[in-house]
Amino acid sequence: MRNHREDVVDQALRVLDTYGLADLTMRRLAKELGVQPSALYHHFPSKQLLLAAVADELLARGARPQTAGGTWEERARACCTQLRDAMLAYRDGAEVVATVHAFGLGAQAPERALADAVAGSGAAPDLVRAATRTLLHLVFGHTLDEQTHLQAGSAGAIDDDPRDRSDLEVGVGLVLDGIRARTAAHRPETPTSRTP
Amino acid sequence: MRNHREDVVDQALRVLDTYGLADLTMRRLAKELGVQPSALYHHFPSKQLLLAAVADELLARGARPQTAGGTWEERARACCTQLRDAMLAYRDGAEVVATVHAFGLGAQAPERALADAVAGSGAAPDLVRAATRTLLHLVFGHTLDEQTHLQAGSAGAIDDDPRDRSDLEVGVGLVLDGIRARTAAHRPETPTSRTP
DNA sequence: ACCTGAACACCGTTCAAGT
DNA sequence: ACCTGAACACCGTTCAAGT
Numbered sequence: 327m328r329n330h331r332e333d334v335v336d337q338a339l340r341v342l343d344t345y346g347l348a349d350l351t352m353r354r355l356a357k358e359l360g361v362q363p364s365a366l367y368h369h370f371p372s373k374q375l376l377l378a379a380v381a382d383e384l385l386a387r388g389a390r391p392q393t394a395g396g397t398w399e400e401r402a403r404a405c406c407t408q409l410r411d412a413m414l415a416y417r418d419g420a421e422v423v424a425t426v427h428a429f430g431l432g433a434q435a436p437e438r439a440l441a442d443a444v445a446g447s448g449a450a451p452d453l454v455r456a457a458t459r460t461l462l463h464l465v466f467g468h469t470l471d472e473q474t475h476l477q478a479g480s481a482g483a484i485d486d487d488p489r490d491r492s493d494l495e496v497g498v499g500l501v502l503d504g505i506r507a508r509t510a511a512h513r514p515e516t517p518t519s520r521t522p
Numbered sequence: 523m524r525n526h527r528e529d530v531v532d533q534a535l536r537v538l539d540t541y542g543l544a545d546l547t548m549r550r551l552a553k554e555l556g557v558q559p560s561a562l563y564h565h566f567p568s569k570q571l572l573l574a575a576v577a578d579e580l581l582a583r584g585a586r587p588q589t590a591g592g593t594w595e596e597r598a599r600a601c602c603t604q605l606r607d608a609m610l611a612y613r614d615g616a617e618v619v620a621t622v623h624a625f626g627l628g629a630q631a632p633e634r635a636l637a638d639a640v641a642g643s644g645a646a647p648d649l650v651r652a653a654t655r656t657l658l659h660l661v662f663g664h665t666l667d668e669q670t671h672l673q674a675g676s677a678g679a680i681d682d683d684p685r686d687r688s689d690l691e692v693g694v695g696l697v698l699d700g701i702r703a704r705t706a707a708h709r710p711e712t713p714t715s716r717t718p
Numbered sequence: 719a720c721c722t723g724a725a726c727a728c729c730g731t732t733c734a735a736g737t
Numbered sequence: 738a739c740c741t742g743a744a745c746a747c748c749g750t751t752c753a754a755g756t
Contacts, residue, residue, distance in 0.1 A: 328720060352749060364751075365721050373749065421624060428617060430670050453692065459667070460660055460693035467659025474626050496649065497656035503703045504696030524739060548730060560732075561740050569730065 329359055331369045331379075338380045339416065347418035347425075352376075374429055381426040384419055385436055388412020392439070398446030399502050405440045406461060406498050410469045410491070417477070420470040427466065437462055449509045457505050461498060468494040525555055527565045527575075534576045535612065543614035543621075548572075570625060577622040580615055581632055584608020588635070594642030595698050601636045602657060602694050606665045606687070613673070616666040623662065633658055645705045653701050657694060664690040 329337075337359050342350050352373055356363040370376040388411055393404055413419040426432045441458040449457065472489040525533075533555050538546050548569055552559040566572040584607055589600055609615040622628045637654040645653065668685040 362722055368720055428666050456689045456692035459689055463663025464659050467663050470624055493652045496652035500697050500700030503700035507699045507703055558741055564739055
């Protein structure tokens with residue numbers, strides 16, 4: 327049974343969603359593909375890089391056509407919501423994306439989309455960069471929390487208070503307010519950027 | 523050689539800082555303690571919970587005496603900086619803390635300290651809670667990035683732009699601005715809080 | 719190009735038994 | 738209270754060889 331790179335990623339996503347990240351092992355994935363574990367190394371040089379491809383595919387599947395209209399705040403919010411929804415759509419999705427991100431791999435596309443939206447504020451490039459990373463961390467962190475508690479809740483034991491989407495929305499709102507306040511203070515009317 | 527719980531955590535921190543999180547295994551730690559791997563299960567029911575104790579100890583060691591003075595913003599900033607510094611003080615420190623946090627364990631103390639500082643803004647309890655989590659995610663995420671790139675840089679290959687502390691400071695500033703803007707809009711003079 | 723078979727050097731965890 | 742010894746059921750990765 328000859329597999330292509332895409333088949334491997336596709337099956338990995340299926341294993342992830344069905345059995346969770348802990349069971350997404352090279353050996354398990356190979357078995358599910360009807361192949362020897364060593365065969366996977368023909369497609370990916372390491373599990374780490376396979377996981378990066380899985381994370382990218384997971385995010386790509388959650389991507390909806392860019393809404394070009396609206397204010398920059400609305401577009402930034404839409405990016406964050408879409409990112410969150412994409413991660414929540416798969417079991418342990420947030421953990422996979424966060425892990426890959428921690429390795430310094432993948433997830434370039436969402437960052438670019440978010441950066442574009444934030445750039446619409448007219449803030450200076452340095453502020454755009456810092457704000458984009460802030461929003462990204464916020465979405466990752468909150469969604470990780472939310473998914474952990476969702477899954478822990480469905481598994482059984484939790485006495486902690488639950489996490490819901492409003493926490494993320496409030497957090498994003500705070501950052502957007504912050505950006506607006508800063509850009510308003512520095513250049514009240516000019517829509518183009520300037521480096522100090 | 524009879525060990526206590528604290529000896530185990532202490533040695534785990536040493537192994538972590540010397541060899542990294544990937545080499546902090548139960549077997550490796552046991553060997554370093556001159557003990558069989560199974561002996562560790564007398565002190566901790568699982569590696570997960572051992573790691574939680576390691577994360578807590580790591581953060582506790584980085585804790586400096588609370589600076590009571592200053593504005594709430596200064597205290598919040600101090601909390602974030604201290605948290606970052608504590609994680610950066612140990613190899614893979616941010617990854618350990620983030621991993622433990624993702625399991626829904628540990629790191630209660632820093633969250634409380636931060637929540638206290640944010641509460642000083644006079645914001646409503648719901649906003650304080652959301653803002654505290656936002657700041658926490660921000661510090662975790664940024665420090666993870668920073669440490670990954672620091673260590674990748676010292677290891678060799680990186681063509682990416684480096685992460686420095688200013689990104690975190692800007693991010694925290696944005697959130698604090700957002701809090702101030704919101705509380706100012708809702709109650710310009712009153713220092714006490716109110717639930718809607 | 720894609721895969722097999724076999725091996726290497728590891729994991730976390732359990733459990734009866736020892737002192 | 739703290740630990741040993743032995744086992745169970747796994748890991749990721751490499752590499753010569755096959756089609």
